[in-house]
Amino acid sequence: MARSWFTQPPEEHKEVCPVTQTQDIIAGKWKIIILWHLSTKTRRFNELQRLLPNISKGILTRQLRELEEDQMVHREVYKEVPPKVEYSLTPLGKSFLPILHSMGEWSKKYLKSK
Amino acid sequence: MARSWFTQPPEEHKEVCPVTQTQDIIAGKWKIIILWHLSTKTRRFNELQRLLPNISKGILTRQLRELEEDQMVHREVYKEVPPKVEYSLTPLGKSFLPILHSMGEWSKKYLKSK
C-alpha cells in the first residue's frame, strides 16, 4: 500500500487519519518482522538477512531505508574494510514496541492460527 | 500486501508471525477507516460509501468482504425491496478497537503531522 492520504473531496478538507499514518509506516511486507528482530538488539545487515531467509538484498535494503526515513530505525556505518553496518531502533522505534506487542497478543488470543 | 506467511526454508519450519497476522487483517487501504466508522454504530452500505468519498462500490464491497472473512465485521441482509444491508463490528472487531486507538494515540503523540 502506498502512503495513503485519507482525503475529503479534493481541495476541501484534506485530513490525515492518524491511525492510517501509523499503518503506512509498518505496511511494508517485512517491516514488522524487521522491527521485531531489532527489538532486542542491534543487528548487522547480513544478520538480518539470515533471520529473514526469503528476502533478497534489494528488498531488505529498501525496507530498511523506508524505516530509516520514518525514523523508526537508525543506521550506523562503520568505515572499515570490509564494510560493517549496524541497524538499531531509534527512540521512536522503541516507543512503538508496546503496540507491536499488543498486536501480537491480540492475534494469539483471538485469532485461531490457520 | 498479500496475506503473507513468514516461512523458514521451505518445508522446514513454517511459522506465522502473530503480529504479521494482525497486520494482514488491517492492511487493506480502507479497512482501518471502515472499522473506525463502524466503531460507534451499525451502518448501511451507502452510508459507508458517503463517509468514504473517494471509494468505488467495487472496492468497498471487497474490503467489507475481506473484513467479513476475517470475522471483524458482520453483514446483515434485510430481505426488502429495495435491498438493505447493514454492517457492524463483530465481537472480534470490537476487541480490536483498543489497538486501533493506541495506534492513533501513538501517531498523534510521536509523528509530526506532515
Place this chain on the structure above:
DNA sequence: CGGGATCCCATTCGATACTG
C-alpha cells in the same frame, strides 16, 4: 440499493547481475 464481473493501472515485491 447493494452489489458482481471485467479490465486496467500503479505500486510493490523479487530475482539477478554487478560493485566499492
Place this chain on the structure above:
DNA sequence: CAGTATCGAATGGGATCCCG
C-alpha cells in the same frame, strides 16, 4: 560485507458496465 541497478512478476486499487 553491504549494498546499487535493472527489469519482470505479482498484487491490490480503481473505473466502468451490468444486474436483481
